[in-house]
Amino acid sequence: MRKILNDLLNLFFPKLCMICQTPLTGGEEHICLTCLCDLPHTGYDFLKENPATYLFAxxxxxxxxAAFLHYExxxxxxxLIHSLKYHDNREIGFRLGRMAGxxxxxxxxxxxxxxxxxxxxHPKKRKQRGYNQSEWIARGLNSVLKLPIDTTSLRRIKETDTQTSRQTYERWQNVQDIFSVADHKELEGKHILLIDDVITTGSTIGACAEALLAIPGVRVSVLAIAIA
Structure with a gap:
């Protein structure tokens, strides 16, 4: 009965591809197969140097x-990222995270x-948005990698102005000391994979890494859905 109702709903109110707006067919979610195939994959190798690693050098x-897709x-x-961050489309974060995983x-x-x-x-921004888009990306990764997600050990303690109009050096200066670690002991000796939506200059995720690398024995790796 549920399948019949779903089929009727899809007939009169078809779900559309977020990119090309064509009706989705059976098995497609959020993005049609044609658009999925056309997404601009970076081809970055997580185990070797690539343009993402150069940003932190x-x-x-x-x-x-590494970063999964090119952002233009x-x-x-x-x-897709705009829908994830500003239109409450958390499921696309999960889907992109799963694809990257x-x-x-x-x-x-x-x-x-x-x-x-x-x-x-920052707690103020999280309250405004209602969720952290990077957490939904992490959930998608978790569905494949089965790694625990830590949302409590690292905190953003300072709210910063938008980075959009800032140059690279200014961006790195703007995010100094904006993160703190709640419990160093819990993370000692861990290999931590930082998750973000888009890497631009790497300044914000670099500030996260600096806070974490103050903990003995910690290694920090980075995975973003996209790189600008």
Whole structure:
């Protein structure tokens, strides 16, 4: 009975692809297969140096880094990220995280992190948005990698102005000392995988890494859905 009702709803109120607005068919969720195939994959190897790792070189000793997709202004990836962050579309975060997990699963089996740590929002911004988009990406990753998600150990203690109009050096200066670690003992000796939606200059995630790397024995790796 439920299937019949769902079929009737889809007939009169079809779900549309978030990118091209064509009706989704059986098995498609949020994005049609054609648009999925057209997403701009970076091809970055998580186990080797790539443009994501270069952003942190000489600034913060990130162990590994990768980004799943290319982010371009006005492009499809911007459309998806914008929906995730500003239109309460948490499910697209889960879906993108799961896709990234499937893409990098083999690399994680080679050198598996101990936990996933989404980049935290300031409490004021989290309250305004109602959720942290990076947590939903982490949930998608968790559905593939089965790694614990830590949302309490790292806190954003300072609210910063928007980074959009700032140059690279200014962005790094703007995020100094904005994160703190709640319990150092819990993270000692861990390999932490930081999760974020988009890497631009790497300043925010670099500030996260700096706070975590003050803990004895910690290694920090980075995975973002996209890189600008």
């Amino acid at each position: 000489g600034k913060v000793p990130v162990y590994r880094a 202004k006005g492009g499809h990836v911007q459309q 499937l893409n990098y699963r083999q690399a994680f089996l080679t050198d598996c992190p101990d936990l996933l740590l989404p980049v935290p929002l």
